[in-house]
Amino acid sequence: MDYELKFDPKTIEHLGVKMYSTLPPALAEIISNAYDADSDKVILTFHEQNRVPKSISIKDDGEGMSASDIQNKFLVIGRNRRDVEGDKPSKKHNRLPTGKKGLGKLALFGLAKKITVDTVQDGLRNRFVLDWDNLLSADGSYHPQIEIANQKTDSPNGTTIKLSELKRKTPFDLESIADSLSKIFIIDNSFSIELKTTNPDDKSILVNNERKYALIEQEFTWTEKDLISSDSDYYGKISFTFITTKTPIPPNSGLRGVTLFSRGKLVNAPEYFSSSTSSHFYQYLTGWIRADFIDLLDEDVISTNRQSINWDHPEMQELREFLSKLILQVGKEWREKRKNKKEERFSKNTGIDKEKWLSSMSDDVRKPVEKIVDVMTKDEEVESTFTPIIQALHEIVPEYPELHWRHLHKKIRSRIQSYYENQQFAEAADQGTKVYGQILREISGESLDGTDLAKLFATGDKKRPKKPKIKVADVNTESGWNIQEGQAHMTRGVMAGFRNPMNHAPIDVVVPEIFTQLDCLNILSLISYLTTRLDYSDNDRSENNSESSASDNKCNW
Template sequence: MEDQNKEPKKEEVLEMKFDPNTIEHLGVKMYSTLPPIIAEIVSNSYDAEAKKVDIILSDNKKNKSITITDNGHGMTFSEINSNFLRIGRNRRVDNNSQESKNKLRFVIGKKGIGKLSFFGISDRIEVLTVSEELENKFILDWNKIKNLGNDEEHYKPEIVHQDSKVSKPNGTSITLYNIERKTNFDPDSIAYSLAKSFQVFDEEEFDVTIFHNSLDNKTVIENKLIYKNINELKSWEFPIHKDRSPKTYYCEDVITGKIILSKETVPHNMKGVSLFSRNKLVNEYEFYDLSATSHGYSYLTGWLNVDYIDLFEKDVISTNRRSLNWETDETKELRSYLASVISSIYNESKKIKEQFKIKDFEDETGEPIDSWVEALPSHEKSLAKKMVTSIINSEGIDKSKSTELVKFVKDSFQFEAFKELASDIDSSDVKDVHKVLGLLKEWKHIEAREMYKIAQVRLEAIKKFKEHIDDDAKEVPTMHNFLKEFPWILDPRMMEFKDEITYSQLLKEKFGEVKLDEDDRRIDFLCLKFGQGHFIVELKRPGKIISAADLDQGMSYVSFLEAHINNEFGNKVFCYIIGKKLSSDPLAIKKANSYKQSNDVYFKSYADLLQDALSYHKEFIDKYEEFS
């Protein structure tokens, strides 16, 4: 008769039970990149009720390694065999519970094959775990697993020590050795990938930190990492449309989360909505049967939590957690709901983006987008409005480009040639942004050709101007008459101006007898009106060096003329003194800087005028050649 008081024999071996091909197919071949492998270990730590997880990346030595340590409840020797080394174990079925060991969390692991992922990048895995002050350490060797015979069923990991008595807190540490990787680890990239895989990093009692080669070089993982570069225009918080939500299972708010409308197009791999169940990714970004061919969908991203799918009788989560099984009645209902919601948000987002573009234009220009349209004759107003509407409504044109195009249309409507060109487009075609863009492109060619012709004429004038400088031509009448004919050499904006002969005469009468540092000198003034400004141009000979006294006299001209101008509308008087160069006298330099800052008197050399004119008009010719 067997002795009833005899203690049961203590386990002395560890065994991993599996079909030898399982690891090859579900481990090495399915997991070949770092982030999903680390994600599997983090998932185990979360289910083990860990409050802190440290991921230590080591690549400063020949053999790279990764150690992931948590302060979860650890494993006993028996639990290693029955839980960790048992491939395909569904902990929820075994424990008849959806909750973790101490019922602190809903578990997120399910299939029991995540541990096989380790062999996707490492051939030697060391596991050290402490539970109830007993420490166990063992090694999994991929090369030995591969060499198992065909009739071999059980792989026996190497036990380093068993049930060693220790005074350590509970927890588990897993180290992956011999990682074959040419490049160094990128902690930021890994943190970003983990943030895409889980929604648990903002929980109050779950902190995950990455350390790269030292404790000083650390990266804290947060949920917001995934959307930190998304410039949000508007967002929709869930639950919404509760009357159309899928059937309620165990949670009051069936679907939670957030869909975001970005101000710019989102990265390609983030277009659409991702799905999470129990804070773990179950479906990557997509639009769920929508024919999302419109460019406007490129501005939508976000995530939704569909925790209730974990309670389906049939498992609908794929092994790699990239996509759900959409062939069941429950998931078809979910897919239909998602498509309907995203479609509604897309339609709403079109109007929001249009208003955003309009506001951007008005903020940049300081005027309502239609103000210039309303000032046009009635037959032109309709055409201009349709062109602006076409640009604003186009989903393929972002806000900065739409503002640029609307401003271009506004400026182009000043030219009869443009209006004639635009009127040739059928009214229905104006609604087509491609026709509008084609028109603008054609007009740019025409405009460039016209500017090219103007530039050619002006280059001839610039050439003549250089000859006058080289010959040290007299200020009167040579330079006076030349700059009066070609005032754009003084300022490229001066296409048209009013010659203020009266003011020129007033200055000559007032200052005709002024004696400065030059003998036998005639004072000459060229007074121009451009916009709201009056420009006094006092010409010196091309060889004249400008002194402090010349600058002071310029300020006298400004003061005198301002007293004789009706300044009811805030007209400003500027004085340009043109000569060879500014004196090196410190007083002259100080006065030149002071008068320039007060926006009253400016010194310009003939050499500067020549160089500026060449540079300005070269741009027109270069632009035309670019179009050609």
């Protein structure tokens, strides 16, 4: 028996060495072969001596290869398996093949000068060696060195490929290799990828889907169920998980952007499917898309190194446009979700409903307060540092600050607050005048209203003084007499100058054509002052009108 590999040496060099010069992509091709061979698992063993790489062994428990398979399948460069055998699922795991171009085997020469293939199928073992230097010196036809030919064995089916005389000189970093491999595959539950060393003290590493995004802190996720409607042409045709992170994804992580897979294997490196990626949203986006229909297209649109798609293909153009719209939608929802979460965290940390707080302010107050709050909460990492400051700001500028800043009398404030909160300032001021009138009637026992309420403070004149119904100051002193007179004048003025106009014309005409919002707030302040004077009144309900302390003179209505 004599195996023969026919080729142009430049083909091996260009498609093997130059295309697969880094470890993970080359190993991925061998892993794909194991997957297509219906393996349950593949084990990659890395051997070093004094921290110098010596060899890599890749062992699978798949269906193995016969002597005929070796010659007619493995050693044929550019053999399209699907054209020859049909695009049909495997017998054991019902897998559709990932290999298509028949070039993956050349990846081995990107890593090593010597490749030993040891394979068993149905009780027969074959082993042969491919030597890089001999291969390059061959004239279009190369005969691998056969070490074992159709030897009977009790060993189970499977293939072991050993890569020796490695081109790599730096030590193996299994964690890094596992991370890179996890980004190349969507690994199903029927297939296990294990990495280990020959050092018995080293732990083995499993390459799985969880590892793919283990180094980032996920915040929000979207799947096809969230974004694709049942009437879409892509409903049931693609699946995906888009992920946004809490902090920007490091540029050198290889995770920025969304990876496109077909039949579980990468076909397009992470990107955003858009020409405009200036928004900072893209710094937070990663994820994967599975579009198996790409492998069914008449034209092969997947690049040889499986890093990019031919987006000029009509169906690929349509897919790209669709994915671009999806990601724009994700960006929009991300901003809303992030805003809501930030406000929830703000509320939890400070005890303040920010939206309610800011919406209760007039524009001239809200804008500077909002600017201060935004600066303090822009960087989420330091938000807790500013919590006490924001709480102090809230004490200074509470909800409905103009209402609180005026320090309205509690009787007035409780009766007009609902109007104020609904931005009905005119109604609030009007209600204030009515509350004031009601309080005067309760104190005096009189049924007066409007400007007649001023009579309750009447003192006559100094030559012919009379006892007022409601006394708010000591009328025996000059100052007290003036305060008493002022209470009467201001009561008459507020009733004539504000309450009467408000009650004799439609409110939407009076406000703001006659009275502005500020006018209404000023009326509230005046009403509050007049009501506060009543707290120190002596209503003379006792017949003896005896002298008493200021605290006794407070009216307890």
